[in-house]
Amino acid sequence: MAAMNTNNLGTSTISSLSSAFLAPTSFNSRARSVPVRVKRIGVIKCVAAPQQEQTVYQTNVSRNANMAKLQAGYLFPEIARRRAAHLQKYPNAQVISLGIGDTTEPIPEVITSAMAKRCLGLSTLEGYSGYGAEQGEKLLRAAIASTFYSNLGIEEDDIFVSDGAKCDISRLQLLFGSNVKMAVQDPSYPAYVDSSVIMGQTGQFQKDVQKYGNIEYMRCTPENGFFPDLSTVARTDIIFFCSPNNPTGAAANRDQLTQLVKFAKENGSIIVFDSAYAMYMSDDNPRTIFEIPGAKEVAIETSSFSKYAGFTGVRLGWTVVPKQLLFSDGFPVAKDFNRIVCTCFNGASNIPQAGGLACLSPEGLKAMQEVIGFYKENTKIIVDTFNSLGFKVYGGANAPYVWVHFPGRSSWDVFSEILEKTHVVTTPGSGFGPGGEGFIRVSAFGHRKNVLEACRRFKELYR
Template sequence: MVCLMFFSSTLFFGSSPSKITKASLDFERKKLGPYTKLVRNVNLEKLKNNYLFPEITRRELEHVEKHPNARLISLGTGDTTEPIPELITSEMSNFAHALSTVEGYRGYGLEQGNETLRQAIANTFYGNMRVKSSEVFISDGAQSDISRLQLLLGSGVSIAVQDPTFPAYVDSSVILGQTGHFNEATKKYQNVVYMPCGPKNSFFPDLTMTPRTDVIFFCSPNNPTGYVASRKQLLQLVNFAKNNGSIIIFDSAYAAFIEDGSPRSIYEIPGAREVAIEISSFSKFAGFTGVRLGWTIVPDELLYSNGFPIINDFHRIVTTSFNGASNIAQAGGLACLSSVGLKEIRSVLNYYKENRKILMETLVSLDLTFRAQVSDLVEKSI
């Protein structure tokens, strides 16, 4: 059974990496010379293998080197391929050029981001969901914000993740010391609750069988399966979090590809402002994978068990660990959210959606079973 993906996959290319033996490690140590007395971070020792997407790239390059005439279609990291509309790049270019003038020079901006851009994000993506500009934190991308949120959460929390899901959730949790040891038999970390999201349960976790955790990482559309949670399912998730006193970290990076009326934001669900943080990005929406721009929403209503506002601590994390997103990137973000910019972006998104349609038609021709959104022109479900 195949479930359609938007961009990401976990296919690996090339041969397996060469085996590292104790003798080879000893040899490398001799070459390195004297050691420091610094003890390695025990949490980093718990990480298994390399981070997924650089490893895919490494194996792909290795394969191409061995087979230079091979034709590869990369299903690795969720990168975009189409040029950014000129209207948007022109705004970034003009802003960058203005930095060489007395009138146009700008230094550090607000750590939380340009107020005009924050308001534009609140208006464009959240409409009547009561998201205020003061609750929007501009960043250099959703993945960076995942790590900043981990700093907010600390090492003492318990987490749940969809299975499968974006690997940064678990890896960043390992680095913070949240996960416990890795179980070689199950290939999972002992303190992580893995919520199966596959064909057997229609790609949504059975919450009646899910134990309580402090934090639930949830991605819709899911990366890598592409499954879009329905309004009813997200209501179940929000109620589950409220009943258990949990916080949802909701990743909506691929929301622009939802076409069937399903929620693009967790804040479309009643009560979500009391239990959810949302992270999102310009990467897939506007092709900003190389520009780096994203945002996180932390509602005022979201409180710790002692009643202290979580937004206050996240603001402190951001001001301590981050000096704000690039002013040039933010100028591009503002251009994206103009009426003309949105029109240009929709045109590019339609190109990717056409690719999805071609893939679906091909799967149908091969008589392969898959899941697709109801609104797609071609559908063959289980």
């Protein structure tokens, strides 16, 4: 234990843009550099230089050891921090962000007008509603079931409406608890691994291999078509699987998903299938894991309106927990998930739910398809650009992400080179796991003129 200089503390800002969050190690080491013995309880005094003489109180509550395992900041706040630092260095730079996968196009009016109507209705006796069902509004659950899972045996009461897939991933971790082992695609969306670390499912981070202990990393590379060689994957309780994939853009085909379900069944594992990009699929691959026979007995699916309707800030998603999915003692997983949803959550905001319902009307579906079509055109522009420059490019066809290979180079170096020389923010592949090293992810979310301008700059840099 060590006392800290309160002057440092006073200036630290709690924000995802703050570099202080990204350097817990250096923060600790700064603390260690002041060798003052601290009483376990009560007010203590710094014995530093006079101008720093202030009292610091520390509680006697131990920091959660799992939190201390986390490496640096969550990926996307780190990128936001580097972007901010870049803007400080080049205040007049026309920075273009193809980094964090944030939607940019306005939400179709058929959807926002339904939300506005719900808002105004809340000021009337007839339109007012208080607490909704924690699982979501009945009409929306039914619309999700019939739109995305028609004829697949998924019913309205299997659907849990949420404030987004990322939030549900953590609620699923809470449901599973700390005594499970998980597998992830490598590379993968970092919330799977980070939430597993927070729940105490993992060991320490191993710097040499850039992996946490007690997580099975399923390597996805160009060589295996971004589908893991399951014969080399150890049995785990939980398998996180995202298709179409973030970040690689790869979508698993029917045969591959059939293999995955078979693998889960043989091992008695539960798949958490992330289908947040399913509507971006061009090829004839399954849009949901529940297209695979038997999946209801081994899979949960989580999805989101974020990338379909521009709801990244509106916050609306869902998770499917089929009643056929059972723990080893026969207890239905859905009953425990329902308990989590009722105890740790209070349902998605009613206004976004009105928006979700509008999304799934015939007009809403058409409007969403148009937005998705727009981003898919962006994707093609980016793919064509990197192809024309001679890069190996993956993804793009079934997802709004382009996965560009820079063999032999560090992802963060490439990220920095692109940012420094073109003022374009991308995402370093290694941020998604060691399997992403040597790649960068270019997001297709952006205004057309920005995407075209970014591609012009890419051509200038790499031609």
